[in-house]
Amino acid sequence: MTDYLALATEVGAIARRAGAAILEIYESEDFGVELKADDSPLTRADRAANGVIEAGLRALTFQAPIISEEGDNVTYATRSQFTRFWLVDPLDGTKEFIKRNGDFTVNIALVESGKPVLGVVYVPVTDELFYSAPGQGAWQVNGAAGEPVRIAAASFTLQDPNLRIVASRSHLNQETQDIIDRFDRPELVQRGSSLKIIELARGGAHVYPRLAPTMEWDTAAAHAILLEAGGRMVDEETGKDLRYNKPSLLNPYFIAYGKVREELLTC
Structure with a gap:
């Protein structure tokens, strides 16, 4: 083994x-x-x-x-x-x-x-x-x-004020900004590379919406770490967990997040 x-x-x-x-x-x-x-x-x-x-x-x-x-x-x-x-x-x-x-x-x-x-x-x-x-x-x-x-990832509800929302240094587009604007007084955290996902895993941020292209090799390592830290990464459209080794190695747009508390998942 x-x-x-x-x-x-x-x-x-x-x-x-x-x-x-x-x-x-x-x-x-x-x-x-x-x-x-x-x-x-x-x-x-x-x-x-x-x-x-x-x-x-x-x-x-x-x-x-x-x-x-x-x-x-x-x-x-x-x-x-x-x-x-x-x-x-x-x-x-x-x-x-x-x-x-x-x-x-x-x-x-x-x-x-x-x-x-x-x-x-x-x-x-x-x-x-x-x-x-x-x-x-x-x-x-x-x-x-x-x-x-x-x-460990931070525990929170999506209605909490002052959530730390991660965004790319190089790829902050209007679609991503629209999601950020839905939160109550969000604090923007800008990082490059896979450090955006690592911020979630280490509890330094709460949500990372990625509505721009990424490849599987961009996310897989940090995704594994986030999963073990208690977070998730899901397809922005379907809500299903990101999968790897697809016919195209291009990721779908996704939302990564820490420990969203159970009671909110059904809201």
């Missing part, structure tokens, strides 16, 4: 090594910025981190296929046969990286039967590591010598 908590620790070490490779380029003068076919940016750091992660995952005793934003394309005909796989974004928040604001992460998730069951999110600039294992909680470690501290 797989010890998922021990596996998360091993993957956390891989994420730290990828973060070190990212910081080496972050502190240089040349990011080597290019534009991909969809006009999203790609840097030398994306490639360097991906190489570290893929090599690290392949060296583990635990073996599973790898789907990475910066890796080889895997057709749906092939990946539809995967019962479990690693889902990787080696540098989530490339725009934040280029802006040098620190809000970028390394994301590594293990997906089983369409659900993210293990998540690792590493923040290179602050040396914060977040990870989860199924049934064993969500954890935060500050610094290489830090001790793991269990984290």
Whole structure:
């Protein structure tokens, strides 16, 4: 039987090594910025981190296929046969990286039967590591010598005043603003990358409406952590939990949130 908590620790070490490779380029003068076919940016750091992660995952005793934003394309005909796989974004928040604001992460998730069951999110600039294992909680470690501290999502009702609503630094559109305006005196929390979901998992915010495109590798690792912290991520249209390894790796618009108290779920 797989010890998922021990596996998360091993993957956390891989994420730290990828973060070190990212910081080496972050502190240089040349990011080597290019534009991909969809006009999203790609840097030398994306490639360097991906190489570290893929090599690290392949060296583990635990073996599973790898789907990475910066890796080889895997057709749906092939990946539809995967019962479990690693889902990787080696540098989530490339725009934040280029802006040098620190809000970028390394994301590594293990997906089983369409659900993210293990998540690792590493923040290179602050040396914060977040990870989860199924049934064993969500954890935060500050610094290489830090001790793991269990984290939990905040408990609230949707009618509470002054809820902290998370929004993207780069993608705050009118549709998202319309949702934010429904709350009673909301406080806006703007973060980049998967840190938006991590804010929910650590109890620093309550709701994150995302009515703009994201890919599965953008969300899977932090989604796994949020689930273990007591929160959820649901399709904005259907209310169903987000699923992974769909024919298209594009996520639907979604709402992520902490522990909404039971009595409100039926209101």
